[in-house]
Amino acid sequence: MSATVSLQQLTDQLDQLEAQAAAAIAAAASAADLEELRVGLLGKKGKLSGVLGAMGKLPGEERPLVGQRANVLKEQVQGLLAERLAWVKSAALAERIAAESLDVTMPASTIPAGHRHPLISTIEEIVDIFAGLGYRVEEGPEIETDHYNFTALNIPPHHPARDMQDTFYLSEHELLRTHTSPVQIRHLENNPPPVRIVAPGRVYRRDAVDATHSPVFHQVEVLAIDEGLDFSHLRGTVTAFLQQFFGDLPVRFRASYFPFTEPSAEVDVQWRGRWLEVMGCGMVDPAVLEGLGIDPTRYSGFAAGLGVERFCMVRHGIDDIRRLFTSDLRFLEQF
Numbered sequence: 001m002s003a004t005v006s007l008q009q010l011t012d013q014l015d016q017l018e019a020q021a022a023a024a025i026a027a028a029a030s031a032a033d034l035e036e037l038r039v040g041l042l043g044k045k046g047k048l049s050g051v052l053g054a055m056g057k058l059p060g061e062e063r064p065l066v067g068q069r070a071n072v073l074k075e076q077v078q079g080l081l082a083e084r085l086a087w088v089k090s091a092a093l094a095e096r097i098a099a100e101s102l103d104v105t106m107p108a109s110t111i112p113a114g115h116r117h118p119l120i121s122t123i124e125e126i127v128d129i130f131a132g133l134g135y136r137v138e139e140g141p142e143i144e145t146d147h148y149n150f151t152a153l154n155i156p157p158h159h160p161a162r163d164m165q166d167t168f169y170l171s172e173h174e175l176l177r178t179h180t181s182p183v184q185i186r187h188l189e190n191n192p193p194p195v196r197i198v199a200p201g202r203v204y205r206r207d208a209v210d211a212t213h214s215p216v217f218h219q220v221e222v223l224a225i226d227e228g229l230d231f232s233h234l235r236g237t238v239t240a241f242l243q244q245f246f247g248d249l250p251v252r253f254r255a256s257y258f259p260f261t262e263p264s265a266e267v268d269v270q271w272r273g274r275w276l277e278v279m280g281c282g283m284v285d286p287a288v289l290e291g292l293g294i295d296p297t298r299y300s301g302f303a304a305g306l307g308v309e310r311f312c313m314v315r316h317g318i319d320d321i322r323r324l325f326t327s328d329l330r331f332l333e334q335f
Helices: 007-027 031-040 045-058 063-100 118-132 160-164 181-190 233-246 286-291 308-316 320-327
Strands: 143-145 174-176 196-206 216-226 253-256 261-273 274-284 298-309
Touching: 007 031, 007 045, 007 063, 007 261, 031 063, 031 118, 118 174, 118 196, 118 216, 118 233, 118 308, 160 274, 181 216, 181 298, 196 286, 216 308, 233 253, 233 261, 233 298, 233 308, 253 274, 261 298, 274 286, 274 308, 298 308, 308 320
Parallel strands: none
Antiparallel strands: 143 174, 196 216, 216 298, 253 261, 261 274, 274 298
16 A cells, blocks of 8 residues: 555545455355455454555545445445355255255164064963962072982982983083973972962973974973862863963873872873873872972872973964074064
8 A cells, every 4th residue: 555545545445345345255155264254354454454554644534434434344244244154054054954854755764663472472371371370480590400400309310210301411410401390399498388380481401403392492380289189180270271272172181201290191182183292290299299398198289391382383383493493583573
């Protein structure tokens, strides 16, 4: 700027600055660009400050004219900056909304709600039936001692009945339980008769894997100990349970052998024109009661046990036990 400045020169500079500012602000594409323009136009070292700095060289009567024009320009620039900033923010928001919009016509990507596995549903139904008959649910450990799994159930070491249950031994005295009968022994040790319990749970045997056998399966066993119980009470209880589960079907009892019951029986139901073996039962052997310190001349009882997989497969017409453990959604969704 020259040493002498006229009013016209400063006025022309302000007019040029107004046009330049309007064009630059209109072209700004972001909030950062607008902030850079604000500092360059209105900051302490900005272009408007440079014009105002030269105003001191004018005669005193001309200075207010330049000052008034500069204030008008400052307000105009501030207004344009605010207006453009609002537009830039609105445009950015609209762009973000467009990029993040959801197509409500697309198929849902959420995982569908699950439901009970058929084995769990079968266990719950069986337990509910016995609970309705007055039985209390009891559970026990899956890792058992030889004593509870065999000896206390009238199956001492080297007894031939142990061959009926090929076992997973963890050590000399610990094993994976082969049935839920140990739950009954543990309960009777701490609860004197009368006793009525139902014991559901997972059990293990070294069976070959095929369509009807698995080394891991589930059992439900029931036990009733009281004064005056006899085989007619066992027969009535088992028949009532089976007919409630399968429907009003013929039920028959066949003589069998279990080391912890005497007499013992296998139980069949007539299902779709043929007899199906579904569970075993019997009167508790007096030797088992004596081993628990229960007087067999005063108390008697009965026990019954069933494989849950067997009941589930018969109920739903499943032809292969392995289907229950494969987690195949195509299979499970049918239930």
